[in-house]
Amino acid sequence: MFLQRTQKFSLSIPESLAESLEEEIIVGRIKSEERLTEEMVAERYGVSRSPVREALRLLERDGLVIREARRGIWVAPLSQKDFDEVYTCRTPLEGLAARQAALSRDDVLKKELRAVQRELEEAQTNGDVRSFFTADVRGSLMIYKLADNRTLRRLLQSLEKQMLRYRFHAYEQNVDMIKLSLEDTTRIFDAILACNGDAAQSLTENLIHQIWQNMRDEVGRSFGN
Amino acid sequence: MFLQRTQKFSLSIPESLAESLEEEIIVGRIKSEERLTEEMVAERYGVSRSPVREALRLLERDGLVIREARRGIWVAPLSQKDFDEVYTCRTPLEGLAARQAALSRDDVLKKELRAVQRELEEAQTNGDVRSFFTADVRGSLMIYKLADNRTLRRLLQSLEKQMLRYRFHAYEQNVDMIKLSLEDTTRIFDAILACNGDAAQSLTENLIHQIWQNMRDEVGRSFGN
């Protein structure tokens, strides 16, 4: 699916477990509020409970599951309130990333970003949704690299997974936002390549804010609040 | 010992361990880049490695330690770059918290906030540094509660500990910022109590930005970059 399976050999068992579980939660094979018992997961993946526990801690860190001491772990529920929380936090952080990326002078990375930009245009003219999506994801990763801010990256990563759950839901509901995205994404990339921090930041914040509002009604309809 | 205490206050062993280790790292009894082996920690606190591993995961989540797979765990180094990262991220997030707190209509909590405000003034006139500090901390917690945003809270918490390391260092170096703080803090609280989100946000961002700049030189002098 749209989650690229990066099954590197350097991934530890807890990390691979976490990845698998994340994907299952994101695409809904493991449903909201479903309980996850350590033994079940362990048996299913053919490992002991030790790495499972670590994997579940990772999921907890990313907000995908809720843990209550001595009671167990449940998949975090989806709601419009949670959705709003994720996007209110994400907006300024993504804006910051774009700004710091723009202020970077790493010409090698910036050339790569331009290449991604061209890929996006191409995917758009060809109507290739999948290519557009993967190029978009790579563009984000490039921006994070350019921003060169491990702390910011850590924070954004801990929002990413929960956000993907809503994004997948929107995808299923055919809430199309690609046309909206290309034009604005292009402008953001231009600003970054032009080393215009202010523009990159505000354009990014506006884009995410628009995506947020686009998805918001559907999320509210589906998950209440 | 603390085992009984944990039961009484219902803190799990990993959490108490993490708290102890956090404090030791923050005040420098465990130094930057010092290695933490699971066995050492386990022996020291009279527990097995299992809860220690969980505690160390918690520290990793909060950015206090760096973990390299199969190699071990080291206390995260301090540097001006890291300091800048933490504060660039913190600034908009604290601003957001203040804004959302201002937009809250929880009158009970707002009354408590006003009480904290008065405590701050009192501590200021008495020159009671310690009281001022604890009241300030409680004020922050109240703002987070008012903001009623678990995601935002989670992100801020994962920045808090690393920030405290720098803050403690500043405290040791007698970088005084209390006079700076009271006036501005009061204005922030006023804005929140007046339900003025824009003001609360920008005042908060400005205050944190000032604190950042105040500490920055000292941090650079001490930790390089």
Place this chain on the structure above:
DNA sequence: GACATGTACATTGTATACAGTATGGTGTCG
């Protein structure tokens, strides 16, 4: 019939044993 109490079971939390891996030193060979 409603509620409290006790008990069995399921599940998490902790300890410990064992396996796998990185590191540093020593020896041997070029």
Place this chain on the structure above:
DNA sequence: CGACACCATACTGTATACAATGTACATGTC
């Protein structure tokens, strides 16, 4: 003398056994 391989050691990673705790159900009492 230097480089490489090998081995000892220390530590992390994983499995498993055991303890503690929470939950559900049954039994008993009012």
